[in-house]
Amino acid sequence: MNNIIITISRQYGSGGRNIGKLIANKLNINFYDKEFIEIVAKRTGMNKQYLENMEEKFTNDNLFFSAFHKEHFSSPFSGHIKYSTLDKMFEIQSEVVKDIANKGNCVIIGRCANFILKNTKHKCFNVFVHAHNKSRIERIKKEYGIYGVKMEEAETQLINTDKYRSNYYKYYTGMEWGDMVNYNLTIDSGCFSDENVCNIIIEAAKKRI
Known part of the structure; x- marks a missing residue:
């Protein structure tokens, strides 16, 4: 395969991370997801555990977007006044996304990578993985060890995480998360095995x- 960056945005519980990992393994290219936190920690000198805890806090507390940032629902790099720790993290992560893309072929999970690499020299293939709630909840329960969610909390966590991802994406890109016009391919992972989605x-x- 020629030079290609595959970015994967995904609904929580749709298996996007596992699918991305399968793709990277099949193509023998680099894979980036949680690795971003480690890279950001090294660049900033901030504690990795602190960054992980902060990311989890924001995921579970959408007041960050619905209240404090409601009046500033546009990119922090287009002139708005308030500049939070999360804004700084996004700025650093954006630099990291560009740096790893410059290194060669890879799969990038989330991080608004499809937006960050838009209009750059890189040829990206942008994917959005989704599935019906029932399918996603079943996956969350089945993969408890991966998602770290108690069974009775699965549906609540699904709703909260999707809301956070949607707000985060809209806040930093000005675009709608999951809108098909922002991706080259959208696919329902509930209709296929992860292996089949990977191959598609x-x-x-x-x-x-």
């Missing part, structure tokens, strides 16, 4: 380039 994305990416 790879074949589509090959044709794209």
